[in-house]
Amino acid sequence: MLGLTQRGENEQVVCYELADGHEVWSHTNRVRFSEPIGGDGPRATPTIHQGRVYALGATGILDCLDAATGKLIWTRDTLKENALPNTYWGKSSSPLVVDNLVVVTGGMTKKSTLLAFHREDGSPAWQTGTDEASFSSPALVTLDGTRQILSVNDSSVTGHDPKDGRILWEYPWPGSMPKCAQPVVVGGDRVFLSASFNAGSVLLQVKKGTDGSFAATEAWKNRNLKSEFSNIVSRDGFLYGLDDGILGCLDIATGARKWKDGRYGHGQVLLVGDLLLVQTEQGPITLVEANPSGFHEVAKLNALEAKTWNTPALAGEYLLVRNDQEAACYRLGRKVLTAKSF
Numbered sequence: 539m540l541g542l543t544q545r546g547e548n549e550q551v552v553c554y555e556l557a558d559g560h561e562v563w564s565h566t567n568r569v570r571f572s573e574p575i576g577g578d579g580p581r582a583t584p585t586i587h588q589g590r591v592y593a594l595g596a597t598g599i600l601d602c603l604d605a606a607t608g609k610l611i612w613t614r615d616t617l618k619e620n621a622l623p624n625t626y627w628g629k630s631s632s633p634l635v636v637d638n639l640v641v642v643t644g645g646m647t648k649k650s651t652l653l654a655f656h657r658e659d660g661s662p663a664w665q666t667g668t669d670e671a672s673f674s675s676p677a678l679v680t681l682d683g684t685r686q687i688l689s690v691n692d693s694s695v696t697g698h699d700p701k702d703g704r705i706l707w708e709y710p711w712p713g714s715m716p717k718c719a720q721p722v723v724v725g726g727d728r729v730f731l732s733a734s735f736n737a738g739s740v741l742l743q744v745k746k747g748t749d750g751s752f753a754a755t756e757a758w759k760n761r762n763l764k765s766e767f768s769n770i771v772s773r774d775g776f777l778y779g780l781d782d783g784i785l786g787c788l789d790i791a792t793g794a795r796k797w798k799d800g801r802y803g804h805g806q807v808l809l810v811g812d813l814l815l816v817q818t819e820q821g822p823i824t825l826v827e828a829n830p831s832g833f834h835e836v837a838k839l840n841a842l843e844a845k846t847w848n849t850p851a852l853a854g855e856y857l858l859v860r861n862d863q864e865a866a867c868y869r870l871g872r873k874v875l876t877a878k879s880f
């Protein structure tokens with residue numbers, strides 16, 4: 539198990555043994571980030587690829603580590619090196635590994651929205667974009683048959699050619715409040731976007747024209763699902779997510795709300811088969827049926843006891859949960875999720 543954590547004045551990437559939680563190795567940077575609303579950083583999840591760990595800390599330090607030992611292979615201070623101011627809640631996005639590159643978001647200025655580095659040695663590859671970075675992570679997707687990097691930015695959404703960062707299309711998405719939730723590709727050419735603070739949700743259709751250029755148009759737009767930073771999941775033509783802290787279900791085709799119930803706060807959601815595993819902001823884990831017909835809570839586990847914004851992880855029988863105070867691993871057993879009971 540890998541994670542980023544703040545220990546006093548040190549920001550650390552730490553590897554733990556799954557079976558008993560003991561520390562295998564750690565890598566330390568002598569930096570600290572903290573702010574009143576979110577508390578101590580860091581904010582992002584490390585990315586693991588072909589025996590290496592790529593971790594982006596809250597102040598913008600990008601480390602490449604050996605996954606087995608934690609040995610530092612290379613490092614870049616992405617914001618400082620490019621004279622980019624940090625975002626006010628700290629860097630919160632995970633690195634994207636695509637082909638021979640590692641791509642991260644920029645800073646709070648209208649230039650260099652995305653930064654790419656060669657993953658072997660960390661040397662700069664390209665910079666692109668003219669918008670401030672958001673708190674969302676860049677994602678590799680395929681839209682209308684074209685592989686591209688999808689980036690939700692402060693006031694826009696953009697698709698980029700992975701080779702050189704060239705902008706393929708842009709959708710203006712203005713607003714004075716932050717964009718944090720990950721976009722969800724829900725079809726061959728459709729992308730669902732959501733943000734809180736009354737920004738609401740949008741279903742975009744991204745199509746490639748006969749001249750090779752792309753255009754993004756709105757299929758529908760409403761305020762039926764406003765995710766502050768929670769994961770949104772899709773299943774069988776429906777979306778499920780936390781609408782300002784209350785679990786809701788939308789019809790993808792129309793944007794109509796099917797139901798809204800369960801006050802879980804600004805937690806996180808995982809889709810596990812036909813169940814929604816909801817990490818509540820208060821700490822407990824709840825299982826809810828992924829059923830558009832209605833809200834049905836089927837089980838609950840008092841997993842943690844403090845404010846929890848982190849995404850849980852499910853590895854076979856093991857449920858891993860954490861916040862900025864504690865981490866825990868629960869062994870669920872093979873029949874737990876299929877039986878809909880803890």
